[in-house]
Amino acid sequence: MIRAFGYNEFLFLLSAVQWTLLLSVIAFLGGGIVGLFVALARTSDVKPLRWVSTGYIQIFQGTPLLMQLFLVFFGATVIGIDMSPWVAAAVGLTLNTSAFLGEIWRGCIQSVPRGQWEAASSLGLRYPGLMRYVILPQAVKVAVPPTVGYLVQVIKGTSLAAIIGFVELTRAGQIVNNATFQPFLVFGIVAAIYFALCWPLSLLSQRLEARYAAPSR
């Protein structure tokens, strides 16, 4: 029985946007928190921390996100944890995001001139205070545009959660298409909704970049 694509189908797609957004926010916040530690480990003086964090980043940057989601989802089953697609998607995306944000932020931390570290150290500030009051506030300024830009990647990345059965925008599109058999129309609309979510963020990222590129020193 084939249904026509109508208002109800469109509303169904729209309502799935909330899951895409929620998953994006979780991945972004979780990835941000873990990513901060990854970035700190990457810029640490302690060699083992640098090795571990470098390996972590390379594994997540060097394998497809889809494989990472599969490994979390099916890996949990293998070790006897019954993980819902929801949790698996959130965990997988958080890990992936943390690796990418960690690497972006590593560059931002390292862009703060060496003299700032030296001045803060010579004033007696130890690592936590030095980071918190001197280095990170300067790194954040550099980090904002690429971080907002990366949020676009996170939103688009959530579409892969459809494949492990989590119903977000893409999965909702598949469901509607299975009922209507109008793939071009349905996925065209799905793509347009993604674009409507991501484009403002891209614009924002560009504007922030222009603003922070203005000389401030």
Place this chain on the structure above:
Amino acid sequence: MALATEPTRNGVAPAMSADVVIRMEGVQKWYDQFQVLKDIDLEVHRGERIVICGPSGSGKSTLIRCINQLERHQKGRISVNGVELGPHHRQLDMVRREVGMVFQSFNLFPHLTVLENCMLAPMKVRGTTKAEAKATAIRYLERVRIPEQADKYPGQLSGGQQQRVAIARSLCMNPKVMLFDEPTSALDPEMVKEVLDTMIGLAEDGMTMLCVTHEMGFAKSVAHRVIFMDRGEIVEQNTPEEFFTAPKSERTRSFLGQILAH
């Protein structure tokens, strides 16, 4: 190398051997294969003012950066105020609190105002109250004669003003010793004097100072002792009078010939 002369400038002898603030014994440092410091022995007494000069790459900056361990030495011993620098953070923290440093490139914190630059370390390292830190900061900004710039950001100041703020920022920690690493080298010529005047003022107040600088006029008028370094060694050290008029070593003579030629 033994210390040849006790500082006796202006008939005042600020130093007694019990009053050693910095002691370096057999300090050596390598960058990979290249040895930057070769067996450095140095004693700095309370109230003493030392100028270190030498060609670039002679190890003079590295030497003072070892004192607060911005660079780690690999051999020998360094102690500051009786605290020997070792692998532990405790000693390093104690030393860094007592040793102020002024850099060639100022290194003010660009995201903080001048006042905040001066208040940060006293509040976060010494735990002084905000009001107290502010009062101290204003006092030292007045002393370097820029209290009116307190609420500006470093980027809004000239190089000379920034360097004076950097000096005030160090003084706010109430250091026992001040290290200057080519403090006027990055300045436009017309700003050199204001920074040197500030340093002379500090000297007059009895601050113990180690200055890496090529300002020979400053060395002549302020230093108790001038140290000449070349290829990682202390080649010669003497009072400024002796150093400039009767340099003993050939290397010193050729260096002085080059920098005083014009």
